[in-house]
Amino acid sequence: MEASKKFILKLADTYHCQIIEGNDTFFIIKWSWDYQQALAFQLEMVQLVRINREIKIFILCSHPHCFTMGRGLQKGKEVQQAGLIDFDWAQASKLCYPTHQIKRGGGITFHYPGQLIIYPIVNLGHGEFSVKSLINFLAQIVEEVLFKRGGGPLSHDRPLLGIWHKDKKLASIGFALEHFVTYHGLALNVLFDNTIFAELAKINPCGLGVDRYSTVEESFGNLVAFSSNKEKLIPILGDEIIAQIRERIS
Template sequence: MSKPQSNQAALTNNQKYHTKVISRDHIDYDRSWALMRRLVPKKRGNDLDDILILTESEPVFTLGRRAEETDILVPQTLLQAKGILVRKVERGGLITYHGPGQLLAYPVFNVNRMGLSPSRLVHGLESAIISVLSDFGIDSERIKGRPGVWIGQDQKIASIGVAVRRGVSFHGLALNVEPDLTHFDLINPCGFTGIRMTSMAQILGKSVNGPEVRECMQGHLEKLFDLETEPWTLEQAEDWAGTEEL
């Protein structure tokens, strides 16, 4: 697939933001979470480069600030048997699932410098998802009052949950490329009843190339947020991040 050309106007202050991109097939969830928690204090109140993490993780349920343990519909013993972790995290929203076959994008951005409110950041992430899906021939939309991206009124294909601490964003988006959708049956995803989760592979009726989707997502995020990117390794990021943690 050629480099995507987003038809969305940039959302930031009409200048380029130098951004280091960590793009990997897999990063353990706890490792990426710990890295974000170290990057935020490092970036706080300065003009250091922004960071974008693009990856997948092992199976994990993450509970946002408004989530309850009752949103998990099965006993902990079953989760352990299936190898699914449970983590309470800082992002907004309720409960969701991450795992293989799902693209995660974590923008660690100085949103104050970019002129982005939390709602505008979320809107931009939704726009990037919609553009990626369009590039793969999938029509999708927003639904007012329901963060994320939808196929029609009752099928959710992507979730968004961000946190902002002292002007720096972390956590981000999760796009279902080709995950095991049965794992969503074990939770009340995002607190809505009468919906079902779907994926790019399910909509298209065929397997989807995950690295291609990841590259496409990077291109649209670059366009929407005026990013001027360079590659970075996970190890470089961890060495740079320092020891202070949220």
């Protein structure tokens, strides 16, 4: 365990990340993290957690503007009834931001600095979580943190993955598994960003029209109003999410 801890600390320092450590749980924090660098870090942690099954790593970050393309849209009768629209790769060259092909579930989606992203690196072979229970665990924590600040009602128990406020999607969820270790995760739209939302009309993120997406700022302006600098809301929410995870895991 000590060697693994040293490796995590060293790699986090190499990537200039903040780190919070518990017994077997580590939180890695970095805002506006280059997507490919963050993915490389995730994959390093996946290999470590594959061997050290008791270790759990939660990465909290945001990325510069970009798009990511998963393995494909959700399947199933109820999902088909939603009329999801698949992304046309012929449109990729027309996008203003880079597109990364990745291994998580789901279709094309988006990242931008106004998001709060949680990447859980957890070995399901340890027996504490399944994919479904890990999704529920993270979604419930995000929902409760927002609810305590006056945001709601929120739900994630729907055929279409995500965190929803009424008919608007506030967070996208898509995991990948490698040797029973999870990576990728949950992206919460906190602040409105006109440049990225203008691009969404070209891609139908997760198969949905741009009008189905919203942000914490748009849905619950009271959460943003408490601070003269609304960008501070993302790390504040991050701290509250970390506190909830630590309380429930320890």
